[in-house]
Every structure is written in structure tokens, then in C-alpha cells.
Amino acid sequence: NLQGKTALVTGSTSGIGLGIALKLAEAGANLVLNGFGDVDAALAAIRACGGQAIHHPADVSDPEQIAAMVAAAEQQFGGVDILVNNAGIQHVAPVEQFPVERWDAIIAINLSSAFHTTRLALPGMRQRGWGRIINLASVHGLVGSAQKAAYVAAKHGLVGLTKVVALETATTAITCNAICPGWVLTPLVQQQIDERARVDGDTQRARHDLLAEKQPSLDFVTPAQLGALVLFLCSEAGEQVRGAAWNMDGGWAAQ
Ligand code: NAD
Numbered sequence: 001n002l003q004g005k006t007a008l009v010t011g012s013t014s015g016i017g018l019g020i021a022l023k024l025a026e027a028g029a030n031l032v033l034n035g036f037g038d039v040d041a042a043l044a045a046i047r048a049c050g051g052q053a054i055h056h057p058a059d060v061s062d063p064e065q066i067a068a069m070v071a072a073a074e075q076q077f078g079g080v081d082i083l084v085n086n087a088g089i090q091h092v093a094p095v096e097q098f099p100v101e102r103w104d105a106i107i108a109i110n111l112s113s114a115f116h117t118t119r120l121a122l123p124g125m126r127q128r129g130w131g132r133i134i135n136l137a138s139v140h141g142l143v144g145s146a147q148k149a150a151y152v153a154a155k156h157g158l159v160g161l162t163k164v165v166a167l168e169t170a171t172t173a174i175t176c177n178a179i180c181p182g183w184v185l186t187p188l189v190q191q192q193i194d195e196r197a198r199v200d201g202d203t204q205r206a207r208h209d210l211l212a213e214k215q216p217s218l219d220f221v222t223p224a225q226l227g228a229l230v231l232f233l234c235s236e237a238g239e240q241v242r243g244a245a246w247n248m249d250g251g252w253a254a255q
Pocket of ligand 1: 010011012013014015016017034035036037058059060061086087088089109110136137138139180181182183184185186187188189
């Protein structure tokens with residue numbers, strides 16, 4: 001039961017972040033949503049679970065906007081107890097042709113944002129004596145794939161940050177862990193399927209080939225399943241899971 005706790009989920013207007021926010025709201029947490037796109041629909045879905053929710057429009061590539069978001073969470077709900085660093089973007093290109101601007105954006109959004117939210121939210125967690133920091137890494141935080149230099153570098157970095165924060169909070173009731181999903185069918189992955197379909201000419205085949213290449217289960221992980229893992233990490237049973245990089249990947253990393 002997360003009644004009275006406040007969760008900040010970056011990038012929670014869509015996909016995995018929204019799925020996680022819904023599970024946290026169902027468990028009774030107050031929610032601070034963040035991200036672009038259909039903000040009203042995301043807020044309505046969360047409020048339908050009965051919880052209180054606000055949205056903050058911070059662009060998490062900007063440390064000042066992140067500071068304003070954490071301050072807004074403190075002002076509205078008294079602090080951030082559960083921090084889910086989920087916002088992320090992808091760009092696919094060989095390293096020699098990788099746009100420098102995309103590299104910088106991916107490192108800022110997928111990695112540095114978690115450093116900033118963590119350093120800003122931790123003092124309040126220490127003061128209140130409880131906290132959960134959950135970083136949405138990826139199976140690409142554990143293994144590489146061609147054409148994803150920035151993403152794989154950022155996600156490996158995020159797993160590293162997770163370990164350090166877990167060690168620095170090890171004797172407290174604050175835990176920090178990473179979750180490493182395989183393919184989840186969200187707008188981020190649909191884009192990659194659409195790109196393949198443009199070459200292949202067939203969306204069904206593109207979808208199957210994408211899974212068959214990497215994910216032995218031949219099925220997608222769902223945002224709701226990832227939300228359930230977040231709830232476990234937030235529970236008492238999860239208290240001694242610290243510094244883990246927990247994959248939920250249909251067997252991807254077992255190969
Ligand atoms: P998505 O594109 O559906 O959602 C991304 C969210 O981040 C959106 O709410 C978007 O508005 C927000 N966002 C993007 N840039 C932002 C910025 N600068 N500031 C604030 N918010 C921003 O993506 P998703 O598939 O749900 O991915 C969520 C996370 O899970 C990412 O970190 C991604 O790397 C990771 N992940 C996804 C998969 C997958 O297969 N989809 C697999 C492993 C890991």
C-alpha cells in the first residue's frame with residue numbers, strides 16, 4: 001500500500017512510464033507525471049484510479065527544469081518518495097554517422113537526467129527515512145546492439161549510476177535499482193518496426209523479425225508487467241534488493 005507516498009515518474013505521458021504510473025496510482029500513491037504529448041489523457045487515466053496527480057512539463061535534458069519539477073513535487077505533495085527515472089529516447093545509426101546532436105540529447109535524457117533527479121530527491125528521502133529510486137535502463141544496459149551507440153552507452157551508464165547510489169544508501173531504508181526490459185511495444189519501438197516495414201513492406205513481418213532477432217519468447221514485455229515489478233521493488237519484500245539490474249526481457253540476455 002503506497003497511500004500517502006508520492007511518486008515522480010519522468011516520461012509518464014506514454015508507454016512504459018504511463019504503465020508504471022498507473023500501477024503506482026492503483027496502489028494509492030500521489031503522482032507527479034512528466035513528459036510531452038497527450039498530457040490530459042494521461043492525467044485523466046491516473047485520476048480515474050482515484051489518486052491525486054499533477055503534471056510537470058520539465059524537459060529532462062535541462063537540469064534547471066528538473067530542479068523546478070522536484071521543487072513542484074515538494075510543494076504540492078511534501079516530497080518525492082518514489083523516483084522512477086523513465087524518460088528516454090532512441091536513435092539508430094552507425095557510429096561514424098551518428099549525429100553529434102543526437103548523441104548529446106540521448107546522454108542528457110537517458111542518463112544525466114537520472115543523476116539530477118537523484119541528487120535533488122535524495123535529501124528529502126533521507127530526511128523522511130524512506131525512498132525508492134528505480135531507473136528504467138534496458139537490456140541495452142547489459143549487452144550491446146549495433147547502431148545504438150548512444151543508447152547502449154547511456155543505459156550502461158545508468159546501470160553504473162544505480163550501483164553507486166545503492167551503495168551510498170545501503171544502510172538506509174532507501175533502495176536504488178535498475179530495471180532492464182527487452183522489447184516493449186510502445187511508440188519508441190513502433191517507430192523501429194515502422195522503419196523496418198518501410199524496407200520490408202510488411203508490418204506483421206517487421207514486428208516478428210524484430211522479436212525473433214533478440215527476444216526468445218517472441219512476445220513483447222508489457223508496461224503493466226513492468227509496473228508490477230516496480231510495485232514489488234517498492235514493497236517491504238523488495239527492501240534488500242539493492243543495486244540490481246533486473247531484466248524482464250523474454251530471455252534476451254540469457255543467450
Ligand atoms: P515512449 O517514447 O513511449 O515514452 C517516452 C516518454 O518520455 C514520453 O512520455 C515522452 O514524452 C517522454 N520524454 C521524451 N523526451 C523527454 C524529455 N526531454 N523530457 C521529458 N520527457 C521526455 O518510450 P518507452 O518505450 O515507454 O520508453 C520508456 C523508457 O523505457 C525509456 O527510458 C526507454 O529507453 C526504456 N526502454 C524501452 C524499451 C522498449 O522496448 N520500449 C525497452 C527497454 C527500455
